[in-house]
Amino acid sequence: MTSVAIFVDIQNVYYTVKASYRRNFDYNKFWAQATANRNVVKAICYAIDRGDQKQREFQNILRAIGFEVKLKPFIQRADGSAKGDWDVGIALDAMEYAEQADVIVLVSGDGDFDLLVKKIRVKHGKRVEVYGVPQLTAASLINEASEFIAIDKGLLLG
Numbered sequence: 001m002t003s004v005a006i007f008v009d010i011q012n013v014y015y016t017v018k019a020s021y022r023r024n025f026d027y028n029k030f031w032a033q034a035t036a037n038r039n040v041v042k043a044i045c046y047a048i049d050r051g052d053q054k055q056r057e058f059q060n061i062l063r064a065i066g067f068e069v070k071l072k073p074f075i076q077r078a079d080g081s082a083k084g085d086w087d088v089g090i091a092l093d094a095m096e097y098a099e100q101a102d103v104i105v106l107v108s109g110d111g112d113f114d115l116l117v118k119k120i121r122v123k124h125g126k127r128v129e130v131y132g133v134p135q136l137t138a139a140s141l142i143n144e145a146s147e148f149i150a151i152d153k154g155l156l157l158g
Contacts (some may be wrong), residue, residue: 005097006034006043007090008067009108013151016109016133023156030131030155031065034105041101043067044093046086050074091116098124107131107151111138118144131155 008027017025031043045062049055049071059069072086087110094104098120106113109132117128121144130137130145134152142148 001037001039002103003041003101004035004038004103004105005041005094005101006067006105007094007107008043008045009086009090009106009110010045010047011086012108012110016136017151017156020133020136021153021156023158025151026155026157027062027065027067030107031067033149033155034129034131035066038103040066042093042097045069046090047071048074048086087112094120098126101126103127103129105129105131106145109133109137109141111140114138114140114144117141121146 013025017023043066045067047055047059047069051074059071062069070086070089072089090106090108091113094106094116098104104120104126106117106128108130113130117130120126121128127146128144129147129149130141131149131151132141134150137148
């Protein structure tokens with residue numbers, strides 16, 4: 001059976017899906033699609049922790065589906081700007097699990113991941129599937145993926 005490791009950039013998915021469809025991503029449908037006939041080696045969702053109850057409930061739903069949830073604190077800078085970025089953490093985990101899985105699934109439209117996807121495909125010889133909102137996913141990321149899977153109405157709630 002094919003093994004898979006899944007890495008979800010929650011902030012990117014939330015904002016791109018909201019901006020494009022005014023709806024939410026359906027993590028259950030995604031899980032069913034990405035893991036069909038596959039052995040899950042690892043599945044991690046990366047989020048920013050603002051400490052609110054609704055967010056904790058959402059994180060518990062993700063855990064019940066089968067995801068590990070990694071959290072970083074929300075940082076509000078003195079100038080009013082905010083910081084909360086998981087790019088390095090996602091890249092490190094994806095490189096680590098590229099050794100253990102046949103397929104790497106990345107859910108993000110962030111073009112910063114194009115080098116990561118290329119490295120996993122070329123250096124490790126792995127298939128990399130990228131899920132993203134088509135109009136908000138970097139062309140460079142789409143081009144480096146073994147397969148780009150559009151987040152569209154079939155992967156949305158409601």
